[in-house]
Amino acid sequence: MSHGVPLAAVAHHSARSVDHLAQSMRPAVVLSFDNAALQAAARGELAAARATAERLVERSESERRLLQRNLHDGAQQRLVGLAMAIRRVRSPAGDDAENPSRPELTGLLDDADALVREALVEVRRVAHGIHPPLLTELGLDAALQELADTSTHVVVRVARQGGPALAPDPMSQARDAIAYAAVEQFLDEAWRRGASRLDVRIQTDGIRGLALSLLDDGEVRSPHRDDVSDRITALSGRLSIHLGPGALAPGALGHVPGLVR
Amino acid sequence: MRIVIADDTVIVREGLRSLLAAEGIQTVGEASDPAGLLRLVALERPDAAIVDIRMPPTHTDEGIAAAEQIRGQYPATAVLVLSQYVAATYAQRLLDDGTEGVGYLLKDRVGEASVLVDALHRVVAGECVVDPELVHRLMSGAAAAGPLAALSAREREVLALMAQGHSNEAIASSLAIGAKTVETHVAHIFRKLSIDEAPAVNRRVAAVVALLRTGSRMDSL
Numbered sequence: 473m474s475h476g477v478p479l480a481a482v483a484h485h486s487a488r489s490v491d492h493l494a495q496s497m498r499p500a501v502v503l504s505f506d507n508a509a510l511q512a513a514a515r516g517e518l519a520a521a522r523a524t525a526e527r528l529v530e531r532s533e534s535e536r537r538l539l540q541r542n543l544h545d546g547a548q549q550r551l552v553g554l555a556m557a558i559r560r561v562r563s564p565a566g567d568d569a570e571n572p573s574r575p576e577l578t579g580l581l582d583d584a585d586a587l588v589r590e591a592l593v594e595v596r597r598v599a600h601g602i603h604p605p606l607l608t609e610l611g612l613d614a615a616l617q618e619l620a621d622t623s624t625h626v627v628v629r630v631a632r633q634g635g636p637a638l639a640p641d642p643m644s645q646a647r648d649a650i651a652y653a654a655v656e657q658f659l660d661e662a663w664r665r666g667a668s669r670l671d672v673r674i675q676t677d678g679i680r681g682l683a684l685s686l687l688d689d690g691e692v693r694s695p696h697r698d699d700v701s702d703r704i705t706a707l708s709g710r711l712s713i714h715l716g717p718g719a720l721a722p723g724a725l726g727h728v729p730g731l732v733r
Numbered sequence: 734m735r736i737v738i739a740d741d742t743v744i745v746r747e748g749l750r751s752l753l754a755a756e757g758i759q760t761v762g763e764a765s766d767p768a769g770l771l772r773l774v775a776l777e778r779p780d781a782a783i784v785d786i787r788m789p790p791t792h793t794d795e796g797i798a799a800a801e802q803i804r805g806q807y808p809a810t811a812v813l814v815l816s817q818y819v820a821a822t823y824a825q826r827l828l829d830d831g832t833e834g835v836g837y838l839l840k841d842r843v844g845e846a847s848v849l850v851d852a853l854h855r856v857v858a859g860e861c862v863v864d865p866e867l868v869h870r871l872m873s874g875a876a877a878a879g880p881l882a883a884l885s886a887r888e889r890e891v892l893a894l895m896a897q898g899h900s901n902e903a904i905a906s907s908l909a910i911g912a913k914t915v916e917t918h919v920a921h922i923f924r925k926l927s928i929d930e931a932p933a934v935n936r937r938v939a940a941v942v943a944l945l946r947t948g949s950r951m952d953s954l
Binding site for chain 1: 742744745747748749751752755787792793794817818820821822840841843844845846870871873874877878879946
């Protein structure tokens with residue numbers, strides 16, 4: 473009995489003494505209970521570790537979102553303000569148009585203007601790398617569509633297999649961010665493998681599950697495990713990779729990171 | 734020209750006001766959120782409103798919704814939406830409602846007074862303005878291998894300018910060709926891209942942007 477719950481019943485011949493039976497069974501029973509207790513503890517620790525990993529990934533994704541927003545609403549706005557200020561000073565309509573040092577000043581201001589413009593592009597690029605803003609604003613389907621719109625080397629086509637397009641969903645932001653990162657990274661990889669086309673298929677699976685199917689016509693080469701696959705695993709997702717003939721061309725690589733929760 | 738500015742950053746509002754003042758454009762009011770913007774437009778009935786896409790409360794696409802409201806209620810006010818990053822989804826939403834007197838520009842353009850002033854004049858004249866960077870990206874993306882493959886180099890140039898909202902006259906002068914030649918190119922483009930009826934001058938921008946996007950969209954399976 474353990475906390476009043478029967479754990480096992482032992483049937484025996486009454487001829488044998490109960491004491492003797494208990495003596496002979498004790499080591500085996502103790503061992504199996506110890507085993508069960510250890511297994512339960514290990515399972516509990518595993519579940520706790522998984523939950524911690526999930527929380528860590530979710531927290532890191534939410535910090536990325538915040539960082540991205542701070543860059544757009546803080547640094548970028550100030551740079552825009554600075555660009556306008558430089559333009560105003562640079563304007564030939566200024567009071568000191570007759571000033572002999574004007575040409576030199578104009579040259580310096582042109583340099584400053586070019587630098588601030590580069591900084592604006594850079595901030596936008598970095599912010600996007602931290603967290604694509606359109607993912608929060610438009611949801612996964614539309615954000616992937618924008619990624620397809622802007623892909624220049626590889627023609628990307630996005631399709632949904634059943635179910636409505638995914639709207640922005642606060643509950644699934646970490647999942648969507650990782651799915652987006654997986655596609656972005658695979659696109660880059662496909663380009664390196666000489667692909668000219670990439671087909672992305674999005675399939676919703678259950679309430680929060682998601683399966684992505686990525687097919688390209690590049691050279692077949694095994695993809696490496698990396699940060700993205702670690703993030704998928706941490707969210708109890710699955711990453712499965714199929715190498716072999718695909719739908720696009722003979723020898724195409726099929727790559728299916730399933731983010732099934 | 735009288736305009737109002739809606740942006741939740743003081744630096745940007747002040748910068749815009751003084752930059753435009755130097756170009757002879759008068760800012761008659763400033764707002765930091767959509768509600769304030771609509772009150773200003775109702776009160777001042779400006780020629781145009783410059784609207785940042787990100788405003789409180791969610792800092793996402795408030796500017797697009799505000800633009801739709803202004804155009805619905807005060808059609809005499811043109812709207813120029815500024816966006817931190819150009820997204821075809823936003824441009825399409827803005828143009829789906831009609832393309833007269835509306836513009837979508839990358840926010841970085843505010844540093845280039847001439848681009849901004851030109852865009853303001855065009856939207857106030859009832860034209861449509863789409864940021865060249867967005868058009869460039871759409872034309873070099875999936876559409877380049879799809880629908881655009883049938884076009885000649887010259888036809889692509891004409892299409893890019895058309896998608897940015899330029900009139901036939903403006904296209905003729907920027908490519909240094911005759912107006913008749915532009916018309917011929919436009920007719921060829923629409924035929925090659927199977928756009929059934931040549932849409933009205935302003936609607937064609939929305940048609941072109943929608944078409945460019947279809948290159949990357951597969952039908953639902």
